[in-house]
Amino acid sequence: MKVLIVDDNEIFLSLLEATLTSAGYQVQSARDGAEALERVRSEGFKLVISDWEMPQLNGPDLCRAIRADDPPGYVYILLVTSHNSSDQTVEGLSAGADDFVRKPFNPAELIARVRTGERILSLETRDVAIFAMAKLAESRDPETGAHLERVRSYCRVLAKDLALHSDLRAQIDAEFVRLIYLTSPLHDIGKVGIPDSVLLKPGRLSDREFEIMKTHAALGAQTLDAALRMFPGVKFLEMAREIAASHHERFDGSGYPAGLTGSSIPLSGRIVALADVYDALTSKRVYKAAFAHEIAKSMILKETGCHFDPAIVDSFVRTEDHFLRIRGQYTDAIAEAA
Amino acid sequence: MNNTDKYDVTAAPLDTQELLQRCMKSVAIAGSLLEKFETQLRADLVTIGRQLAAGDTGEIARTAHGLKGAAGALAAAGVRECAARIELLAREPNLAPLAEEFDRLRAETERCLAYIPKARAVLAADTGVAPFGKGPGQ
Numbered sequence: 001m002k003v004l005i006v007d008d009n010e011i012f013l014s015l016l017e018a019t020l021t022s023a024g025y026q027v028q029s030a031r032d033g034a035e036a037l038e039r040v041r042s043e044g045f046k047l048v049i050s051d052w053e054m055p056q057l058n059g060p061d062l063c064r065a066i067r068a069d070d071p072p073g074y075v076y077i078l079l080v081t082s083h084n085s086s087d088q089t090v091e092g093l094s095a096g097a098d099d100f101v102r103k104p105f106n107p108a109e110l111i112a113r114v115r116t117g118e119r120i121l122s123l124e125t126r127d128v129a130i131f132a133m134a135k136l137a138e139s140r141d142p143e144t145g146a147h148l149e150r151v152r153s154y155c156r157v158l159a160k161d162l163a164l165h166s167d168l169r170a171q172i173d174a175e176f177v178r179l180i181y182l183t184s185p186l187h188d189i190g191k192v193g194i195p196d197s198v199l200l201k202p203g204r205l206s207d208r209e210f211e212i213m214k215t216h217a218a219l220g221a222q223t224l225d226a227a228l229r230m231f232p233g234v235k236f237l238e239m240a241r242e243i244a245a246s247h248h249e250r251f252d253g254s255g256y257p258a259g260l261t262g263s264s265i266p267l268s269g270r271i272v273a274l275a276d277v278y279d280a281l282t283s284k285r286v287y288k289a290a291f292a293h294e295i296a297k298s299m300i301l302k303e304t305g306c307h308f309d310p311a312i313v314d315s316f317v318r319t320e321d322h323f324l325r326i327r328g329q330y331t332d333a334i335a336e337a338a
Numbered sequence: 339m340n341n342t343d344k345y346d347v348t349a350a351p352l353d354t355q356e357l358l359q360r361c362m363k364s365v366a367i368a369g370s371l372l373e374k375f376e377t378q379l380r381a382d383l384v385t386i387g388r389q390l391a392a393g394d395t396g397e398i399a400r401t402a403h404g405l406k407g408a409a410g411a412l413a414a415a416g417v418r419e420c421a422a423r424i425e426l427l428a429r430e431p432n433l434a435p436l437a438e439e440f441d442r443l444r445a446e447t448e449r450c451l452a453y454i455p456k457a458r459a460v461l462a463a464d465t466g467v468a469p470f471g472k473g474p475g476q
Contacts, residue, residue: 009407
Protein backbone atom coordinates (compact mmCIF):
# COMPACT_ATOMS: atom_id res chain seq x y z
CA MET A 1 0.00 0.00 0.00
CA LYS A 2 1.16 3.52 -0.82
CA VAL A 3 1.74 5.83 2.13
CA LEU A 4 2.52 9.54 1.99
CA ILE A 5 4.70 10.82 4.84
CA VAL A 6 4.89 14.54 5.50
CA ASP A 7 7.50 16.28 7.63
CA ASP A 8 9.78 19.26 7.22
CA ASN A 9 12.45 17.44 9.21
CA GLU A 10 14.80 15.23 7.24
CA ILE A 11 15.56 12.99 10.21
CA PHE A 12 11.92 12.20 10.89
CA LEU A 13 11.24 11.59 7.23
CA SER A 14 14.13 9.12 7.13
CA LEU A 15 12.98 7.36 10.29
CA LEU A 16 9.36 7.17 9.13
CA GLU A 17 10.40 5.94 5.71
CA ALA A 18 12.71 3.25 7.13
CA THR A 19 10.07 2.05 9.60
CA LEU A 20 7.29 1.86 7.04
CA THR A 21 9.42 0.39 4.27
CA SER A 22 10.51 -2.37 6.63
CA ALA A 23 6.83 -3.20 7.13
CA GLY A 24 6.27 -3.50 3.39
CA TYR A 25 4.70 -0.13 2.59
CA GLN A 26 5.52 1.90 -0.50
CA VAL A 27 6.55 5.20 0.99
CA GLN A 28 6.66 8.60 -0.65
CA SER A 29 7.46 11.81 1.11
CA ALA A 30 6.45 15.46 1.07
CA ARG A 31 8.31 18.20 2.90
CA ASP A 32 5.39 20.44 3.80
CA GLY A 33 1.63 20.46 4.01
CA ALA A 34 1.09 22.27 0.72
CA GLU A 35 3.15 19.72 -1.22
CA ALA A 36 1.32 16.91 0.57
CA LEU A 37 -2.10 18.33 -0.31
CA GLU A 38 -1.11 18.59 -3.95
CA ARG A 39 0.12 15.00 -4.00
CA VAL A 40 -3.00 13.68 -2.27
CA ARG A 41 -5.04 15.45 -4.96
CA SER A 42 -2.98 14.28 -7.90
CA GLU A 43 -1.79 10.84 -6.80
CA GLY A 44 -4.75 9.63 -4.75
CA PHE A 45 -2.97 8.60 -1.53
CA LYS A 46 -5.33 6.87 0.90
CA LEU A 47 -2.98 6.88 3.88
CA VAL A 48 -1.17 10.01 5.02
CA ILE A 49 1.17 10.32 7.99
CA SER A 50 1.89 13.93 8.76
CA ASP A 51 3.85 15.92 11.27
CA TRP A 52 1.82 18.43 13.28
CA GLU A 53 4.22 21.37 13.23
CA MET A 54 5.09 22.53 9.74
CA PRO A 55 5.47 25.97 8.20
CA GLN A 56 2.48 27.43 6.32
CA LEU A 57 0.12 24.45 6.15
CA ASN A 58 0.53 22.53 9.40
CA GLY A 59 -0.82 19.06 10.21
CA PRO A 60 -4.33 20.10 11.32
CA ASP A 61 -4.56 22.53 8.36
CA LEU A 62 -3.62 19.69 6.03
CA CYS A 63 -6.35 17.51 7.58
CA ARG A 64 -8.93 20.26 7.13
CA ALA A 65 -7.87 20.84 3.51
CA ILE A 66 -8.10 17.12 2.65
CA ARG A 67 -11.51 16.82 4.29
CA ALA A 68 -12.75 19.98 2.55
CA ASP A 69 -11.61 18.54 -0.78
CA ASP A 70 -13.93 15.63 -0.17
CA PRO A 71 -12.02 13.18 -2.39
CA PRO A 72 -13.89 10.20 -3.87
CA GLY A 73 -12.39 7.70 -1.42
CA TYR A 74 -11.57 8.09 2.26
CA VAL A 75 -8.11 9.36 3.19
CA TYR A 76 -6.87 8.04 6.55
CA ILE A 77 -4.70 10.60 8.31
CA LEU A 78 -2.32 9.90 11.16
CA LEU A 79 -0.78 12.92 12.87
CA VAL A 80 2.66 12.60 14.40
CA THR A 81 3.10 15.03 17.22
CA SER A 82 5.09 15.87 20.29
CA HIS A 83 2.01 17.59 21.71
CA ASN A 84 0.43 15.68 24.51
CA SER A 85 -2.51 17.73 25.73
CA SER A 86 -6.13 16.73 25.37
CA ASP A 87 -6.90 20.16 23.87
CA GLN A 88 -4.54 19.41 21.01
CA THR A 89 -5.94 15.93 20.61
CA VAL A 90 -9.38 17.48 20.27
CA GLU A 91 -8.03 20.04 17.82
CA GLY A 92 -6.43 17.33 15.67
CA LEU A 93 -9.48 15.08 15.67
CA SER A 94 -11.78 18.03 14.95
CA ALA A 95 -9.57 18.98 12.02
CA GLY A 96 -10.13 15.51 10.57
CA ALA A 97 -7.20 13.44 11.84
CA ASP A 98 -8.01 9.78 12.46
CA ASP A 99 -5.27 8.89 14.90
CA PHE A 100 -2.06 10.12 16.51
CA VAL A 101 1.45 8.87 17.09
CA ARG A 102 3.56 10.57 19.73
CA LYS A 103 7.12 11.67 18.99
CA PRO A 104 9.54 10.03 19.39
CA PHE A 105 7.57 7.09 18.10
CA ASN A 106 8.02 3.42 18.79
CA PRO A 107 8.33 1.65 15.39
CA ALA A 108 6.07 -1.23 16.42
CA GLU A 109 3.38 1.21 17.61
CA LEU A 110 3.57 3.22 14.40
CA ILE A 111 3.15 0.10 12.28
CA ALA A 112 0.27 -1.13 14.45
CA ARG A 113 -1.50 2.21 14.01
CA VAL A 114 -0.94 2.20 10.27
CA ARG A 115 -2.37 -1.33 10.11
CA THR A 116 -5.43 -0.02 11.96
CA GLY A 117 -5.77 2.64 9.29
CA GLU A 118 -5.58 -0.04 6.62
CA ARG A 119 -8.40 -1.94 8.33
CA ILE A 120 -10.56 1.19 8.38
CA LEU A 121 -9.82 1.81 4.72
CA SER A 122 -10.72 -1.77 3.87
CA LEU A 123 -14.27 -1.00 5.01
CA GLU A 124 -14.52 1.11 1.87
CA THR A 125 -14.60 -2.13 -0.05
CA ARG A 126 -18.01 -2.68 1.52
CA ASP A 127 -19.10 0.81 0.45
CA VAL A 128 -17.99 0.09 -3.09
CA ALA A 129 -19.90 -3.20 -3.05
CA ILE A 130 -23.05 -1.41 -1.92
CA PHE A 131 -22.77 1.10 -4.74
CA ALA A 132 -22.00 -1.66 -7.25
CA MET A 133 -25.15 -3.48 -6.14
CA ALA A 134 -27.19 -0.32 -6.66
CA LYS A 135 -25.63 0.23 -10.09
CA LEU A 136 -26.40 -3.35 -11.03
CA ALA A 137 -30.06 -2.88 -10.11
CA GLU A 138 -30.12 0.43 -11.97
CA SER A 139 -28.41 -1.06 -15.04
CA ARG A 140 -31.66 -2.54 -16.29
CA ASP A 141 -32.81 0.98 -17.03
CA PRO A 142 -30.55 2.39 -19.74
CA GLU A 143 -31.77 5.93 -19.18
CA THR A 144 -30.49 6.57 -15.71
CA GLY A 145 -26.81 7.30 -16.46
CA ALA A 146 -25.17 8.92 -13.47
CA HIS A 147 -28.47 9.24 -11.57
CA LEU A 148 -27.15 7.44 -8.50
CA GLU A 149 -23.97 9.49 -8.34
CA ARG A 150 -25.95 12.71 -8.52
CA VAL A 151 -28.65 11.65 -6.05
CA ARG A 152 -26.18 10.62 -3.39
CA SER A 153 -24.24 13.86 -3.84
CA TYR A 154 -27.44 15.93 -3.62
CA CYS A 155 -28.42 14.02 -0.47
CA ARG A 156 -25.09 14.74 1.16
CA VAL A 157 -25.31 18.44 0.34
CA LEU A 158 -28.81 18.63 1.83
CA ALA A 159 -27.88 16.65 4.94
CA LYS A 160 -24.83 18.80 5.62
CA ASP A 161 -26.82 21.97 5.19
CA LEU A 162 -29.72 20.76 7.34
CA ALA A 163 -27.23 19.87 10.08
CA LEU A 164 -26.11 23.48 10.18
CA HIS A 165 -29.14 25.56 9.35
CA SER A 166 -32.38 23.85 10.32
CA ASP A 167 -34.49 22.59 13.20
CA LEU A 168 -33.62 19.12 11.94
CA ARG A 169 -30.01 19.54 13.07
CA ALA A 170 -30.53 17.41 16.18
CA GLN A 171 -31.26 14.41 13.96
CA ILE A 172 -28.18 14.82 11.78
CA ASP A 173 -24.62 14.06 12.73
CA ALA A 174 -21.56 13.15 10.69
CA GLU A 175 -22.62 9.50 10.72
CA PHE A 176 -26.01 10.39 9.26
CA VAL A 177 -24.32 12.35 6.47
CA ARG A 178 -21.98 9.46 5.72
CA LEU A 179 -24.78 6.90 5.78
CA ILE A 180 -27.14 8.82 3.53
CA TYR A 181 -24.34 9.23 0.98
CA LEU A 182 -23.63 5.51 1.23
CA THR A 183 -27.19 4.18 1.17
CA SER A 184 -29.22 6.63 -0.94
CA PRO A 185 -28.10 4.86 -4.17
CA LEU A 186 -30.14 1.86 -2.96
CA HIS A 187 -33.42 3.81 -3.01
CA ASP A 188 -34.68 2.02 -6.13
CA ILE A 189 -33.19 -1.40 -5.38
CA GLY A 190 -36.75 -2.81 -5.45
CA LYS A 191 -36.94 -2.12 -9.19
CA VAL A 192 -35.14 -5.42 -9.73
CA GLY A 193 -38.56 -6.96 -9.06
CA ILE A 194 -40.42 -4.89 -11.66
CA PRO A 195 -41.07 -6.63 -14.99
CA ASP A 196 -39.26 -5.32 -18.07
CA SER A 197 -42.59 -4.61 -19.73
CA VAL A 198 -43.25 -1.97 -17.07
CA LEU A 199 -39.77 -0.80 -16.12
CA LEU A 200 -38.54 -0.39 -19.69
CA LYS A 201 -41.79 0.75 -21.28
CA PRO A 202 -41.22 3.80 -23.45
CA GLY A 203 -43.76 6.50 -22.76
CA ARG A 204 -46.15 6.94 -19.89
CA LEU A 205 -47.38 4.03 -17.77
CA SER A 206 -51.03 3.05 -17.59
CA ASP A 207 -52.71 3.21 -14.17
CA ARG A 208 -52.26 -0.54 -13.77
CA GLU A 209 -48.63 -0.40 -14.79
CA PHE A 210 -48.03 2.49 -12.42
CA GLU A 211 -49.49 0.43 -9.58
CA ILE A 212 -46.98 -2.31 -10.43
CA MET A 213 -44.15 0.24 -10.58
CA LYS A 214 -45.16 1.58 -7.16
CA THR A 215 -44.48 -1.81 -5.60
CA HIS A 216 -40.74 -1.23 -6.00
CA ALA A 217 -40.67 0.71 -2.72
CA ALA A 218 -42.10 -2.20 -0.73
CA LEU A 219 -40.02 -4.72 -2.70
CA GLY A 220 -36.84 -2.82 -1.88
CA ALA A 221 -37.76 -2.67 1.79
CA GLN A 222 -38.50 -6.41 1.84
CA THR A 223 -35.16 -7.21 0.23
CA LEU A 224 -33.30 -5.14 2.80
CA ASP A 225 -35.45 -6.58 5.60
CA ALA A 226 -34.13 -9.99 4.66
CA ALA A 227 -30.57 -8.67 4.98
CA LEU A 228 -31.43 -7.03 8.31
CA ARG A 229 -32.75 -10.29 9.69
CA MET A 230 -29.33 -11.79 9.05
CA PHE A 231 -27.44 -8.73 10.30
CA PRO A 232 -29.70 -6.97 12.81
CA GLY A 233 -28.70 -3.50 13.95
CA VAL A 234 -26.41 -2.80 11.00
CA LYS A 235 -26.82 0.95 10.56
CA PHE A 236 -26.34 1.19 6.83
CA LEU A 237 -28.88 -1.57 6.21
CA GLU A 238 -31.37 0.18 8.51
CA MET A 239 -31.04 3.48 6.68
CA ALA A 240 -31.08 1.79 3.26
CA ARG A 241 -34.33 0.01 4.22
CA GLU A 242 -35.81 3.26 5.52
CA ILE A 243 -34.97 5.05 2.27
CA ALA A 244 -36.18 2.26 -0.02
CA ALA A 245 -39.49 2.15 1.86
CA SER A 246 -40.11 5.88 2.20
CA HIS A 247 -38.60 7.83 -0.68
CA HIS A 248 -41.98 7.99 -2.47
CA GLU A 249 -43.91 9.13 0.59
CA ARG A 250 -45.14 12.70 0.41
CA PHE A 251 -45.16 15.23 3.22
CA ASP A 252 -48.96 15.70 2.94
CA GLY A 253 -49.65 11.96 3.12
CA SER A 254 -50.51 11.45 -0.57
CA GLY A 255 -47.45 9.30 -1.32
CA TYR A 256 -46.84 5.56 -1.26
CA PRO A 257 -46.56 2.83 -0.09
CA ALA A 258 -47.78 3.73 3.41
CA GLY A 259 -49.24 7.23 2.96
CA LEU A 260 -47.13 8.55 5.84
CA THR A 261 -47.26 12.27 6.67
CA GLY A 262 -44.80 14.91 7.87
CA SER A 263 -42.16 13.83 10.34
CA SER A 264 -43.54 10.28 10.45
CA ILE A 265 -41.71 9.88 7.13
CA PRO A 266 -38.07 9.09 8.00
CA LEU A 267 -35.81 12.10 7.49
CA SER A 268 -33.56 10.11 5.14
CA GLY A 269 -36.59 9.34 2.95
CA ARG A 270 -37.67 12.99 2.89
CA ILE A 271 -34.19 14.06 1.80
CA VAL A 272 -33.91 11.38 -0.91
CA ALA A 273 -37.41 12.30 -2.15
CA LEU A 274 -36.30 15.79 -3.08
CA ALA A 275 -32.92 14.72 -4.47
CA ASP A 276 -34.52 11.97 -6.58
CA VAL A 277 -37.25 14.23 -7.98
CA TYR A 278 -34.82 17.06 -8.74
CA ASP A 279 -32.63 14.63 -10.67
CA ALA A 280 -35.58 13.14 -12.54
CA LEU A 281 -36.80 16.63 -13.49
CA THR A 282 -33.41 17.78 -14.71
CA SER A 283 -32.70 14.56 -16.64
CA LYS A 284 -33.92 13.53 -20.06
CA ARG A 285 -36.40 10.66 -20.23
CA VAL A 286 -38.03 8.91 -23.17
CA TYR A 287 -41.24 10.72 -22.37
CA LYS A 288 -39.76 14.17 -21.56
CA ALA A 289 -36.87 16.52 -22.11
CA ALA A 290 -34.57 17.55 -19.26
CA PHE A 291 -35.85 20.65 -17.47
CA ALA A 292 -33.55 23.54 -16.76
CA HIS A 293 -32.60 24.09 -13.13
CA GLU A 294 -34.85 27.14 -12.72
CA ILE A 295 -37.90 25.24 -13.98
CA ALA A 296 -37.14 22.27 -11.74
CA LYS A 297 -36.64 24.64 -8.83
CA SER A 298 -40.01 26.33 -9.37
CA MET A 299 -41.72 22.92 -9.58
CA ILE A 300 -40.11 21.86 -6.31
CA LEU A 301 -41.04 25.13 -4.62
CA LYS A 302 -44.68 24.59 -5.64
CA GLU A 303 -44.59 21.25 -3.85
CA THR A 304 -43.42 22.73 -0.53
CA GLY A 305 -45.49 21.15 2.21
CA CYS A 306 -47.27 18.92 -0.33
CA HIS A 307 -44.69 16.53 -1.77
CA PHE A 308 -41.71 17.89 0.13
CA ASP A 309 -40.78 18.80 3.69
CA PRO A 310 -40.60 22.64 3.79
CA ALA A 311 -37.33 22.51 5.77
CA ILE A 312 -35.74 20.42 3.03
CA VAL A 313 -37.02 22.72 0.30
CA ASP A 314 -35.45 25.65 2.22
CA SER A 315 -32.21 23.70 2.33
CA PHE A 316 -32.42 23.04 -1.42
CA VAL A 317 -32.79 26.77 -2.05
CA ARG A 318 -29.79 27.51 0.19
CA THR A 319 -27.65 24.93 -1.60
CA GLU A 320 -28.80 25.27 -5.20
CA ASP A 321 -25.30 26.32 -6.30
CA HIS A 322 -24.04 22.94 -5.08
CA PHE A 323 -26.83 21.20 -6.99
CA LEU A 324 -25.79 23.00 -10.16
CA ARG A 325 -22.16 22.10 -9.59
CA ILE A 326 -22.98 18.41 -9.06
CA ARG A 327 -25.23 18.45 -12.11
CA GLY A 328 -22.35 19.88 -14.12
CA GLN A 329 -19.97 17.29 -12.76
CA TYR A 330 -22.11 14.29 -13.74
CA THR A 331 -23.53 15.11 -17.13
CA ASP A 332 -25.22 12.49 -19.27
CA ALA A 333 -28.79 12.76 -20.48
CA ILE A 334 -29.21 16.01 -18.57
CA ALA A 335 -27.03 17.73 -21.16
CA GLU A 336 -30.11 18.44 -23.22
CA ALA A 337 -31.51 20.75 -20.60
CA ALA A 338 -32.34 24.16 -21.97
CA MET B 339 16.49 27.35 35.82
CA ASN B 340 19.08 24.64 36.14
CA ASN B 341 19.54 22.51 33.07
CA THR B 342 20.89 19.66 35.11
CA ASP B 343 17.51 19.16 36.78
CA LYS B 344 16.10 17.05 34.02
CA TYR B 345 19.00 15.01 32.69
CA ASP B 346 22.37 13.76 33.75
CA VAL B 347 25.18 15.74 32.12
CA THR B 348 27.63 13.02 33.04
CA ALA B 349 25.66 10.42 31.12
CA ALA B 350 26.27 9.77 27.43
CA PRO B 351 24.56 12.57 25.48
CA LEU B 352 23.01 10.04 23.16
CA ASP B 353 21.50 6.69 24.11
CA THR B 354 22.76 4.34 21.41
CA GLN B 355 20.64 1.40 22.56
CA GLU B 356 17.49 3.50 22.48
CA LEU B 357 18.48 4.81 19.05
CA LEU B 358 19.00 1.28 17.80
CA GLN B 359 15.53 0.27 19.03
CA ARG B 360 13.98 3.19 17.19
CA CYS B 361 15.80 2.11 14.05
CA MET B 362 14.46 -1.45 14.36
CA LYS B 363 17.99 -2.57 15.29
CA SER B 364 19.33 -1.47 11.93
CA VAL B 365 22.84 -0.10 12.36
CA ALA B 366 22.74 1.23 8.81
CA ILE B 367 19.65 3.33 9.54
CA ALA B 368 21.06 4.50 12.87
CA GLY B 369 24.31 5.52 11.15
CA SER B 370 22.45 7.42 8.48
CA LEU B 371 20.37 9.25 11.09
CA LEU B 372 23.45 10.12 13.10
CA GLU B 373 24.97 11.70 10.03
CA LYS B 374 21.87 13.77 9.37
CA PHE B 375 21.59 14.70 13.04
CA GLU B 376 25.19 15.89 13.09
CA THR B 377 24.47 18.19 10.16
CA GLN B 378 21.22 19.46 11.66
CA LEU B 379 22.78 20.06 15.08
CA ARG B 380 25.50 22.28 13.62
CA ALA B 381 23.07 24.13 11.36
CA ASP B 382 20.40 24.67 14.01
CA LEU B 383 22.89 25.99 16.54
CA VAL B 384 24.04 28.62 14.06
CA THR B 385 20.45 29.40 13.07
CA ILE B 386 19.20 29.84 16.63
CA GLY B 387 22.23 32.03 17.43
CA ARG B 388 21.41 34.26 14.46
CA GLN B 389 17.70 34.36 15.33
CA LEU B 390 18.55 35.23 18.94
CA ALA B 391 20.72 38.12 17.78
CA ALA B 392 17.83 39.35 15.66
CA GLY B 393 15.34 38.85 18.51
CA ASP B 394 13.17 36.75 16.21
CA THR B 395 11.48 34.67 18.90
CA GLY B 396 8.87 33.13 16.60
CA GLU B 397 11.56 31.64 14.40
CA ILE B 398 13.62 30.58 17.44
CA ALA B 399 10.63 28.59 18.72
CA ARG B 400 10.17 26.97 15.31
CA THR B 401 13.83 25.98 14.93
CA ALA B 402 14.00 24.76 18.52
CA HIS B 403 10.84 22.70 18.00
CA GLY B 404 12.42 20.96 15.00
CA LEU B 405 15.62 20.32 16.90
CA LYS B 406 13.68 18.99 19.88
CA GLY B 407 11.94 16.48 17.62
CA ALA B 408 15.14 15.39 15.89
CA ALA B 409 17.01 15.05 19.18
CA GLY B 410 14.11 13.06 20.60
CA ALA B 411 14.23 10.70 17.64
CA LEU B 412 17.98 10.23 18.11
CA ALA B 413 17.59 9.67 21.87
CA ALA B 414 19.81 12.71 22.54
CA ALA B 415 18.15 13.65 25.82
CA GLY B 416 20.33 16.64 26.69
CA VAL B 417 19.88 18.43 23.38
CA ARG B 418 16.21 17.58 23.41
CA GLU B 419 15.72 19.14 26.89
CA CYS B 420 17.61 22.31 25.98
CA ALA B 421 15.72 22.68 22.72
CA ALA B 422 12.39 22.12 24.51
CA ARG B 423 13.22 24.83 27.05
CA ILE B 424 14.30 27.24 24.31
CA GLU B 425 11.01 26.61 22.51
CA LEU B 426 9.13 27.53 25.69
CA LEU B 427 11.32 30.49 26.63
CA ALA B 428 10.97 31.94 23.12
CA ARG B 429 7.35 32.62 23.98
CA GLU B 430 8.33 34.77 26.98
CA PRO B 431 8.91 38.52 26.64
CA ASN B 432 12.25 38.49 28.51
CA LEU B 433 15.11 37.32 26.26
CA ALA B 434 17.73 36.95 29.02
CA PRO B 435 16.75 33.40 30.12
CA LEU B 436 16.61 32.46 26.47
CA ALA B 437 20.20 33.58 25.96
CA GLU B 438 21.27 31.56 29.02
CA GLU B 439 19.53 28.48 27.71
CA PHE B 440 21.15 28.98 24.33
CA ASP B 441 24.56 28.79 26.04
CA ARG B 442 23.52 25.48 27.57
CA LEU B 443 22.35 24.25 24.20
CA ARG B 444 25.72 25.18 22.70
CA ALA B 445 27.56 23.25 25.42
CA GLU B 446 25.28 20.25 25.07
CA THR B 447 25.57 20.34 21.28
CA GLU B 448 29.36 20.31 21.52
CA ARG B 449 29.19 17.40 23.95
CA CYS B 450 26.86 15.54 21.64
CA LEU B 451 28.91 16.23 18.50
CA ALA B 452 32.02 15.03 20.28
CA TYR B 453 30.20 11.83 21.27
CA ILE B 454 28.81 10.93 17.84
CA PRO B 455 31.99 9.16 16.60
CA LYS B 456 31.96 7.16 19.82
CA ALA B 457 28.29 6.36 19.32
CA ARG B 458 29.14 4.93 15.91
CA ALA B 459 31.84 2.80 17.49
CA VAL B 460 29.42 1.60 20.19
CA LEU B 461 26.86 0.65 17.56
CA ALA B 462 29.48 -1.19 15.53
CA ALA B 463 30.84 -2.99 18.60
CA ASP B 464 27.39 -3.99 19.88
CA THR B 465 26.22 -5.37 16.59
CA GLY B 466 29.39 -6.22 14.75
CA VAL B 467 28.23 -4.10 11.84
CA ALA B 468 29.84 -0.78 11.00
CA PRO B 469 27.28 2.01 10.61
CA PHE B 470 27.87 4.00 7.48
CA GLY B 471 28.77 7.66 7.79
CA LYS B 472 31.91 9.15 9.28
CA GLY B 473 33.05 6.67 11.88
CA PRO B 474 36.18 6.80 14.04
CA GLY B 475 39.25 6.55 11.93
CA GLN B 476 37.35 7.23 8.72
